[in-house]
Structures are given as C-alpha cells and as structure tokens.
Amino acid sequence: MxxxxxxxxxxxxxxxxxxxxxxxxxxxxxxxxxxxxxxxxxxxxxxxxxxxxxxxTGYFSTEDEDCPGRPLLFTVPEKMDIIHTMILVDRRIAAEKIAEILEISRERVGLIICHVLVTKKLSAKCTPKCLNADLKRYRVVASWAILEHFRWNTAGFLAELVTMDETWIHLHDPETKEQSEEWRHSGSPCPKKFRTQMSASKVIASVFWDKDGTLLVDYLEKGATITASYYTSLLDKAKQALVSKWWGKLSQGVLFLQDNASSHTAEIISRSWMICILKC
The missing domain is CATH 1.10.10 (Arc Repressor Mutant, subunit A)
Structure with a gap:
C-alpha cells in the first residue's frame, strides 16, 4: 500500500x-x-x-536556537570624540570625508553621527535681510509691545490687528507643474504645455489685510518709488477701505503692523497715524 x-x-x-x-x-x-x-x-x-x-557532538536538541539578529557595531569613545570635534570645527564637513580621515567605514560614521551624537544636517534658512544690533533691538521692543497688548486684550487682539506688506508681482507668471495637473483616464496621453518664463516687467503691490481678509491692494505706477507722501496717501486709502468694509472698527482702535522702511517711519507718517487713529 x-x-x-x-x-x-x-x-x-x-x-x-x-x-x-x-x-x-x-x-x-x-x-x-x-x-x-x-x-x-x-x-x-x-x-x-x-x-x-x-x-x-552530543547536541540532541531539535529546537530552533534564538537568533540574536544583527550585532551592534562597537564604537570606540575616542572615535566619537574626534568626530564630534570635527563637526564642531566644520559644520559642513561630509560624512565621507570623516570616514576617509579616520579610516573607518561610511556606515560607522553615519551610525555615530545620527544615533550616538544625535546630530543631523540642516539646510540654512533664508531670511529677508541681515539685521544689525539696532534693528534687532527695535524688533525685540516691538515684539514686547505686541505681547503686552495681547495680554491686555486677549479676546479681541486679532480683531484689532491690521498689517501690510509690499511685494513684486510679475505681469505674467506661468503656472506651476502642480497647477497644470488634469484628471485623465488610465492610458490617456499626458497633457503638454509650452515652456514659458516670468515676464521681465513687474510692479510693486502694497497689500493691507486683517484676520477677515484683504482690505486694500494698491499698485505703484511704473517708474515711481515709494516715498513718505505716497505712503501717507496709501494710509488714507487703507482707512477708507477699513471704514467701508468693517464699520466701527476704527472707533474701537486698530493695531497697525508694518516694517521699518524709511518711507514708513517718516515724521509725516506719524502724524498720519494720529489722523487715521492707527496705533502701534
């Protein structure tokens, strides 16, 4: 059978x-x-x-032996200190360069940097401008003033806040790759578009806004510059826009935030703030 x-x-x-x-x-x-x-x-x-x-050999057990897994890499404390010192001396040194100098593997260097020293490489963050000591002190004082105002009126702080900024706007700004995405069926050809560039012509736009949306967008004429008199007229337009959109807001008080450009800090602007009942 x-x-x-x-x-x-x-x-x-x-x-x-x-x-x-x-x-x-x-x-x-x-x-x-x-x-x-x-x-x-x-x-x-x-x-x-x-x-x-x-x-x-006399070993008669038929059970599977425990697998310890991948052995941990042994790291000499002296190597750790040397790598740490090299990083402190040159923050941009490459891991491959460290491995070459110390004659150890790239994997070992990565283990020490990431898991032992708990360090990672970060890219530099772009800032609008390099501030000197006076500008930094000015911003600290302004920040403390805003914080005190927030503590004094926490509930209505955002309702009083109005800010403005200026930016360059190109007359033609091509759409990005994400903006050109379209829904297509499987097997359909990909959409195509011609390569275009931003136009050389551009204009400065001054934008005023609060927590409820945009209050005013004003475009500077071509060839003109932002002066104290122009900015004063701009504040008058912002006042009118604020009155027409949010009636009664000026009577309650407005916390106006702006940068410290020379045209924004002129004496005529301070008088305009008093007329417009804008407080900083």
Missing part, C-alpha cells in the same frame, strides 16, 4: 533524523530512508548531514 501524502514540520523531521541516528544509521542512510517515505516533502541531503554532524 502506498504511503499517504503527509508533510512533516521541521521539528518533526529533526525528531525522525534523531531517532534514526540513535539506531546507528549514517547520514546517507537517513536521507535515503526519509526520501523513500516522504519523497519531496523530506529534508535535503545537506540538512540531514548538518543535523547528523550536530548529533555526533
């Missing part, structure tokens, strides 16, 4: 190999016997040889 088609687990196969080994059979005899009985479901010849060699 043919033997039934039965699959043995790895542990069961090892128990069978152990039993046949204790009966005095060799590795080849054990393999041939299990091949006849289990056919393709039996262990390979190399597996039988490995387990028979283990049994010969």
């Amino acid at each position: 043919a033997a039934p088609d039965v699959e043995f687990t790895m542990k069961e196969s090892r128990e069978v190999m152990k039993f046949l080994f204790l009966k005095g059979k060799s590795a080849k005899e054990i393999y041939d016997d299990m091949l006849v009985t289990l056919d393709e479901n039996g262990p390979s010849s190399s597996t039988v040889k490995n387990w028979v060699a283990r049994f010969k």
Whole structure:
C-alpha cells in the first residue's frame, strides 16, 4: 500500500533524523530512508548531514536556537570624540570625508553621527535681510509691545490687528507643474504645455489685510518709488477701505503692523497715524 501524502514540520523531521541516528544509521542512510517515505516533502541531503554532524557532538536538541539578529557595531569613545570635534570645527564637513580621515567605514560614521551624537544636517534658512544690533533691538521692543497688548486684550487682539506688506508681482507668471495637473483616464496621453518664463516687467503691490481678509491692494505706477507722501496717501486709502468694509472698527482702535522702511517711519507718517487713529 502506498504511503499517504503527509508533510512533516521541521521539528518533526529533526525528531525522525534523531531517532534514526540513535539506531546507528549514517547520514546517507537517513536521507535515503526519509526520501523513500516522504519523497519531496523530506529534508535535503545537506540538512540531514548538518543535523547528523550536530548529533555526533552530543547536541540532541531539535529546537530552533534564538537568533540574536544583527550585532551592534562597537564604537570606540575616542572615535566619537574626534568626530564630534570635527563637526564642531566644520559644520559642513561630509560624512565621507570623516570616514576617509579616520579610516573607518561610511556606515560607522553615519551610525555615530545620527544615533550616538544625535546630530543631523540642516539646510540654512533664508531670511529677508541681515539685521544689525539696532534693528534687532527695535524688533525685540516691538515684539514686547505686541505681547503686552495681547495680554491686555486677549479676546479681541486679532480683531484689532491690521498689517501690510509690499511685494513684486510679475505681469505674467506661468503656472506651476502642480497647477497644470488634469484628471485623465488610465492610458490617456499626458497633457503638454509650452515652456514659458516670468515676464521681465513687474510692479510693486502694497497689500493691507486683517484676520477677515484683504482690505486694500494698491499698485505703484511704473517708474515711481515709494516715498513718505505716497505712503501717507496709501494710509488714507487703507482707512477708507477699513471704514467701508468693517464699520466701527476704527472707533474701537486698530493695531497697525508694518516694517521699518524709511518711507514708513517718516515724521509725516506719524502724524498720519494720529489722523487715521492707527496705533502701534
């Protein structure tokens, strides 16, 4: 009668190999016997040889041994200190350069930098301008004034806040790749567009806004510059826009924020603030 088609687990196969080994059979005899009985479901010849060699050493356990996983890399404290010093001396030094100097692997350097020293490379953040000590002190004083105003009127702080800024706007600004995305069926050709560039012509736009939206957008005439008199008229337009959009807001008081450009800090502007009931 043919033997039934039965699959043995790895542990069961090892128990069978152990039993046949204790009966005095060799590795080849054990393999041939299990091949006849289990056919393709039996262990390979190399597996039988490995387990028979283990049994010969007196190790008869058929359980799987615990796998410790990848061994941790050993890091010499002196190497850590040297790498830390090199980073402090040159913040932009490459990991490959450190590995070359210390004659260790790039992987080891990355492990020390990221996991031991807990350090990562950050790109420089662009700032609008480089401030000197006086400008920094001025901003600190203005920030403290805004903070005190916030503490005094926390609930209505945002309702009183009005700010402005100036920016260059190109007469033609091509759409970005994300803006040109279209919904298409699978297999449809990709949309195409001609390569275009921003126009050389551009204009300065002065924008006033508060928490509820834009109050005023004014475009400077081509060839003109922003002067104190122009900015005074701009504040008058902002006042009218504020009155027409949010009636009663000026009577409650407005906290007006702006940069410290020379045309914004002229004496005539201070008098205009008093007329417009704008307080800073």
